Amino acid sequence: MTEYLVRFVAGGLIVSAFAILGDMLRPKSFAGLLGAAPSVALATLGIAVVQHGPQYAAAASWTMIYGAIALGCYSLAVCQLLMRFRLGALPATILAFAVWFVVAFGLLAGLGGAA
């Protein structure tokens, strides 16, 4: 239970810090870089290294590369849904989750995890 409380607080703080920095930065396209900040990764990998050691964290970071590629496709899909299909931000970002899941799990199924 304590572990998950630590995860929650650490993740919340890191995500909030990046979000505040993103709010303060201009232009908007540059601030958007922080939308792909490694906030969840920093908290999770830190705990993974302490709990399970570097090999475990390395294996997690390998498949994180697939997740990052999926995030790139997700962002592109959100852009298209907003600009071409003129959806609102909330439905666009929720619908595009399908793209993230397909690409991330497709890459994992096709290329496998860390050796």
Added chain:
Amino acid sequence: MPIKLSSSALKQTHWYEYAVRFALGGLATVVAGLIGSRFGVSVGGLFLALPAIFCASATLIESHERRAKEKAGLNGQRRGQQAAALDAAGAGLGSIGLAAFAAVFYVVVSTSAIGAFIAAVLAWAAVSVLAWWLRRKLRVTSRTERAGRIRPSANSRSTVP
């Protein structure tokens, strides 16, 4: 356009909007941990790059821009969508940096855990900013080229009878 850091944008954000981001960020970190322990490290690793708070961030950006336009008596719906799309485009470029973060962490972590975090964060920042800068330079170049291509033909029309 130079990169600016301004605190005035923070005044637009309500306290509960920060609370939503904190809660979603914390929840995403807990979920990533739970998935890792339930389905294994490979599946858990994918969720380290989950666009967890993207919905909240994009919705906030859209509503802030819409409100600003509506204050001026205009319909701000399209402006809100465009601002959210710009943010998504930035996140797309940032995802290249996120992949670099993961790759550098993977290579360095067996040597030094602290060193891996420092090197990975530096790689993320450097690659993200470089991707944004390149995108900006290439876009400006293609515009200039197009303008350059139009101008000579316009001149030739006016000088050649």
